[in-house]
Amino acid sequence: SQTIHQWPATLVQPVGSPLSLECTVEGTSNPNLYWYRQAAGRGLQLLFYSIGIGQISSEVPQNLSASRPQDRQFILSSKKLLLSDSGFYLCAWTRGFSYNSPLHFGNGTRLTVT
């Protein structure tokens, strides 16, 4: 069966510090990978998605970047965090070439920028 791992679970970082969140998927090949952010009490906003190694699409211009160095690894980064980057970050995957596959989410990272 497929599993998705996301870490860390909680992170408190000062403004201006760098960020690296990592996500890995097991049990499937060539997944589509996604980063979503959920602000407190809000819905989910798609930040980035990737359909293959090195292929990153950005949905919203912002202070963040994403990379996919391996087939089942997705990384969310920032060089300098802003207060507005606080939120609940969720990594997700869908089956590659399976148009109707629902998103399968990791457990999320709760980021607080102070």
Add this chain to the structure above:
Amino acid sequence: ELKVEQNPLFLSMQEGKNYTIYCNYSTTSDRLYWYRQDPGKSLESLFVLLSNGAVKQEGRLMASLDTKARLSTLHITAAVHDLSATYFCAAGRRDTGTASKLTFGTGTRLQVTL
């Protein structure tokens, strides 16, 4: 731009009662998903609706899709406390390639009381 609206945003209901959550989306969409989120947790996929008139049921929850009205409903039958959570709907349009870009509603927080 695809927009998704849910109502109500908050729903307090007694155990044993029935109620419906509504999800409207603004432009043509060929996929509609329902998710559940428990406080502080990630999202769990509940239903995938892919065609007009689709109906899916799981326990006390039933979801339906009317693509002509651009409306999906999540009906709760004889609510129990365990159903207390936030419910999200999400609509999607096919992107180039196979990425599954979903737009989420703002969520309906359901509280079931004794």
